[in-house]
Amino acid sequence: MIHPSAQVDTDQIGSHTTVWQFAVILEGAQIGDYCNINCHTFIESNVIVGDRVTIKSGVFLWNGLRIGDRVFIGPNATFINDPYPRSKQHLECHELTTLESDCSIGAAAIILNGVKIGHHALVAAGSTVTRNVPPHGFVKGNPARLVGWVDVSGHPLRFEDGNWRSIDGQIHNQFPPPENSDM
Numbered sequence: 001m002i003h004p005s006a007q008v009d010t011d012q013i014g015s016h017t018t019v020w021q022f023a024v025i026l027e028g029a030q031i032g033d034y035c036n037i038n039c040h041t042f043i044e045s046n047v048i049v050g051d052r053v054t055i056k057s058g059v060f061l062w063n064g065l066r067i068g069d070r071v072f073i074g075p076n077a078t079f080i081n082d083p084y085p086r087s088k089q090h091l092e093c094h095e096l097t098t099l100e101s102d103c104s105i106g107a108a109a110i111i112l113n114g115v116k117i118g119h120h121a122l123v124a125a126g127s128t129v130t131r132n133v134p135p136h137g138f139v140k141g142n143p144a145r146l147v148g149w150v151d152v153s154g155h156p157l158r159f160e161d162g163n164w165r166s167i168d169g170q171i172h173n174q175f176p177p178p179e180n181s182d183m
């Protein structure tokens with residue numbers, strides 16, 4: 001479903017994807033199946049979005065973004081693609097910024113150019129991400145720091161009795177203890 005007030009110039013939109021009011025998607029952008037593109041969003045040409053991705057309102061996806069499947073992008077998250085901007089000066093090519101499958105970006109987070117957010121990672125609301133985030137990494141703050149790990153449900157693990165545990169008590173020992181990581 002494409003809302004009549006949306007402007008969609010690309011013909012590369014997958015099946016069952018919904019595009020809501022006042023979204024603008026430029027020619028050349030690639031959008032997968034079963035995505036939800038909320039109102040007041042903008043997607044440039046050199047952007048690839050996977051399947052089942054949620055893009056909340058107030059999100060602008062600039063050239064150079066690569067977004068995997070089932071990624072969640074919270075409202076007003078901001079992506080940077082020109083580190084040293086000047087008015088009317090345009091980059092010929094953009095560094096790729098990658099959101100791997102199943103990661104989630106909190107509301108109003110800022111993601112700098114060239115960063116890779118690992119699969120299943122969680123970026124806390126309002127964080128500024130300046131470095132790569134490992135798979136299942138949980139980052140928070142400005143600049144964002146690795147503060148822990150999240151399971152596939154997106155909930156933070158707790159470090160108790162020498163083990164990372166999810167809320168149901170399941171142990172996840174594939175992640176290093178806090179003293180052996182960058183936390």
Ligand SMILES: CC(C)(COP(=O)(O)OP(=O)(O)OC[C@H]1O[C@@H](n2cnc3c(N)ncnc32)[C@H](O)[C@@H]1OP(=O)(O)O)[C@@H](O)C(=O)NCCC(=O)NCCS
Nearest residue numbers: 073074075105106107108122123124125126127140141156
């Ligand atoms: C970070 C987050 C995942 C909570 O993680 P948590 O480990 O359960 O955190 P807690 O609520 O137990 O808080 C732990 C500490 O982190 C702080 N904190 C919570 N969220 C924070 C954030 N976004 N940025 C910085 N600090 C945060 C708390 O104030 C608390 O600090 P304290 O220990 O000094 O009191 C959550 O607050 C968040 O940002 N989720 C993203 C939600 C979102 O953007 N959704 C979009 C759709 S609405």
